[in-house]
Amino acid sequence: MTLSTADQPLKNSIVKPEESGYKSNVLQMFLEGLHQNDRSHLLDLGLISGDNINFFLRWVNKLSVCDMFYYLKRERRRRRPTGPLEQHFDFPPLAFDGILLWNLFDYVDNQTAVKLVQRCHKSIKPGGRVMVIAQGDPIAFPVLSTFAIGENFRLYPHPQPHMNLPLQRRQNREILTLLTPFNFAKSFLYRNGVKEYLFQRDEDSPISEESKDRMK
Amino acid sequence: MLNKRRGLDKEPTFSSDIPKEENVSYSSSPPVDRKTIIGEHISIEGNIHGKESLIIEGAMKGKIELEKNQITVGTKGRVEAEIHADNVTISGRLTGNIKALGKVSITKGANFTGEIKARSISVEDGAYLKAAIELEQEPQKGISPDVKPPSQGVKPVPPFEKKPVIPGADPIKKN
Numbered sequence: 041m042t043l044s045t046a047d048q049p050l051k052n053s054i055v056k057p058e059e060s061g062y063k064s065n066v067l068q069m070f071l072e073g074l075h076q077n078d079r080s081h082l083l084d085l086g087l088i089s090g091d092n093i094n095f096f097l098r099w100v101n102k103l104s105v106c107d108m109f110y111y112l113k114r115e116r117r118r119r120r121p122t123g124p125l126e127q128h129f130d131f132p133p134l135a136f137d138g139i140l141l142w143n144l145f146d147y148v149d150n151q152t153a154v155k156l157v158q159r160c161h162k163s164i165k166p167g168g169r170v171m172v173i174a175q176g177d178p179i180a181f182p183v184l185s186t187f188a189i190g191e192n193f194r195l196y197p198h199p200q201p202h203m204n205l206p207l208q209r210r211q212n213r214e215i216l217t218l219l220t221p222f223n224f225a226k227s228f229l230y231r232n233g234v235k236e237y238l239f240q241r242d243e244d245s246p247i248s249e250e251s252k253d254r255m256k
Numbered sequence: 257m258l259n260k261r262r263g264l265d266k267e268p269t270f271s272s273d274i275p276k277e278e279n280v281s282y283s284s285s286p287p288v289d290r291k292t293i294i295g296e297h298i299s300i301e302g303n304i305h306g307k308e309s310l311i312i313e314g315a316m317k318g319k320i321e322l323e324k325n326q327i328t329v330g331t332k333g334r335v336e337a338e339i340h341a342d343n344v345t346i347s348g349r350l351t352g353n354i355k356a357l358g359k360v361s362i363t364k365g366a367n368f369t370g371e372i373k374a375r376s377i378s379v380e381d382g383a384y385l386k387a388a389i390e391l392e393q394e395p396q397k398g399i400s401p402d403v404k405p406p407s408q409g410v411k412p413v414p415p416f417e418k419k420p421v422i423p424g425a426d427p428i429k430k431n
Contacts, residue, residue, distance in 0.1 A: 090362075090379035097377075097391050104388045128386075 061196040065228050066236035068193040070171040071099045074138045081135060083163070086142035087186045087200065095189045100138070104131070108144055108156075109184065113203055126155040131163045139164055141172045142187060145215060147205045153218055161221045161241065170222055170239040174215055177233030178207055197234070296332050312348075323357065331365065344374075346383075 074080040081102040084092070088107045096103050111128050125148060139160050145153050160170060175181040175197070184205055185197035212235060216224060222239035229235050291309040294300060298314035305321045313330040319338045320327060327341040333348035343358040346366040354360055356374035364382035371388045379385060 088379060088383055088385050089381060090377075090383075093377065093379050093389065097389065102388060102390050106386050107384060110384055 061190060061194045062230050062232060062234065064193050064195045064236060066171055066173075066226060066238045067189070067195065069226065069238055070138060070140070070169055071096075071193075073169055074100050077137055080137045082138045082140065083131065083136045084140045084142075085129075085144055086140065087184075089186055089188065092187075092189055104136070106131075109147070109203060109205070112147055112205055116205065124155070125152050126159055129156060129159040129163075131159075133162050134165050136164050136168055138169045138171070141170065143173050143175050143184065145172065145210055145218065146174055146207055147184065149208060157218055157221060164241050166241055166243045168241045169225075170219070170241070172215065172219065172237040172239070174210060174235040174237075175233060178209060180233040182207075195234075197232075291326075294333075329366075 074082060078101070080100040081104065082096055082100040083104045083106065084096065085106055085108045086092075087109050088105060093103060093105065106128065108125060108128065111125055115125075141156075141160070144156070148156065164170065173187070175185060181197065181199075183199050183201045184203045185199050187195040187197055190196055210218070212227070212229075215235070215237060216227075219237065219239050222241055225238040225240050227235065227237045289309075291311055292306070293311045294314045294316060296313045300315070301317045303319045303321070304310065304316075307322070307325060309326040309328070310320065310322055311328045311330055312333040312335055314332075315334045317336045321340045322342070323340055324342050326343045326345070327339055328345040329335050329348045329350050331347045333350070335348070335350045335352065337350070337352045339350075339352060339354045339356075341354075341356055343361070344354050344356045345361045345363065346368050347363045349367040351369045353371040354374065356372070358374065359376045359378065360372050360374040362368055362377070362379045362383045362385060364380040366380075366383045366385075368384070369386045371390075373390045373392060375392055377389060377391065
C-alpha cells in the first residue's frame with residue numbers, strides 16, 4: 041500500500057516498543073547487497089551493541105563502529121558544546137561500502153544533519169549504500185531506542201531512556217531532501233511508526249551544486 | 257628484597273600493588289597460568305614481550321607481544337599500544353590496534369579506539385568503541401543461527417535508478 045503524502049497520520053501507531061518487533065525489509069536489502077562484495081566494509085554510526093556487531097560481522101568482512109550518540113550524550117551532559125558532531129566522523133574518503141544510520145537524524149539539528157550527510161557521501165564508495173531508520177513518532181517512541189536484530193531480519197526496538205536526548209522529528213519529505221546527494225532506492229513505513237530508507241551513491245562522485253541548494 | 261625472591265639471573269617483571277591471592281610471576285621460568293600486573297601507579301613506555309599473561313592497571317605506551325597469552329587492560333588502565341596476544345580483555349582505556357589469535361572482550365565502561373583483528377569478539381553494552389573490526393577465519397560468512405543465508409551465486413545487485421524527490425509524492429510503502 042502506497043501512502044499519498046508524507047504527513048499522513050498513522051493508524052494504530054501507539055505500540056509498546058518492546059513488543060513492536062518487525063521485519064526490516066531495508067536491512068535485508070542493505071545486507072544482502074553488501075554481501076555480494078567479498079571485501080565489504082560497513083560503518084555503523086548507532087549505539088554500540090555487541091550482538092549487532094557480531095551479527096553484522098557475519099555479513100561483511102569489515103565493520104567500523106562509531107557511536108555518534110555517545111558524543112551527543114556527552115555534549116548534553118556537559119551542558120556545553122564539545123565541538124561539532126561531524127568532527128567525530130573522521131573517516132577517510134571512499135572507505136565504506138555501506139553506512140548505517142539507525143536513527144541519528146531524529147536527534148541532530150539541520151545543520152549537523154547536512155554536514156553528516158556530506159561526510160557520509162565523501163566516505164562511501166561509488167555504488168555504496170546508506171540505510172536510514174527514523175523513529176520520528178514521539179508517541180510510539182518517546183525516547184531513543186536501539187534495535188536488536190532477531191530472526192529473519194526482525195528488529196526489536198529497546199528504549200534507552202537514560203540517553204535523555206531531545207527528539208528532532210523529521211517528516212518523510214525532510215529526510216528525502218536531506219539525503220539528496222544520494223539516489224533514493226526504497227523506503228518503508230511500518231505500523232509502529234518506524235520509517236526505513238535505502239539510498240545509494242552514484243557511480244560518479246561529487247555533490248552537485250543543485251543538491252547543495254536543496255539541502256539548505 | 258625482590259632480587260632475593262626471584263634470583264639475580266631472572267628477568268624483571270613490572271608489578272605493583274600485587275594482591276597476595278594472585279598467582280603472580282616473579283620469574284621467566286615456563287609459565288603455568290601466571291600473570292604480571294602493571295599497577296595503577298606505574299607508567300611504562302616501550303615494548304613488552306613475554307610468555308605469560310599481563311594485567312595493566314597503570315599507563316603503558318608502546319608495543320605488547322604476548323602471542324600465547326592474555327592481556328587485560330583493567331578498569332584503571334590507560335594504554336596506547338599495538339597489541340599482539342591470544343586473548344585481549346579491555347575494561348579501561350585503550351588506543352591502538354589489536355591482533356588477537358583468540359577473542360577480544362570489551363566490557364562495560366571500556367573505551368577503545370583503533371582496529372581489531374581477532375577470531376571472535378564480545379562487546380558489552382555501555383562500552384565506548386570507535387573501531388574497525390575484522391574477524392579472521394569466519395567459518396560461514398552470512399550465516400546466522402537466526403537468519404537464513406543469502407542464496408549462493410546470486411547476480412550482483414544492479415545500481416538503483418535515480419529518482420527525483422517530488423514534494424508530496426510520498427514513496428513510502430506501508431508494510
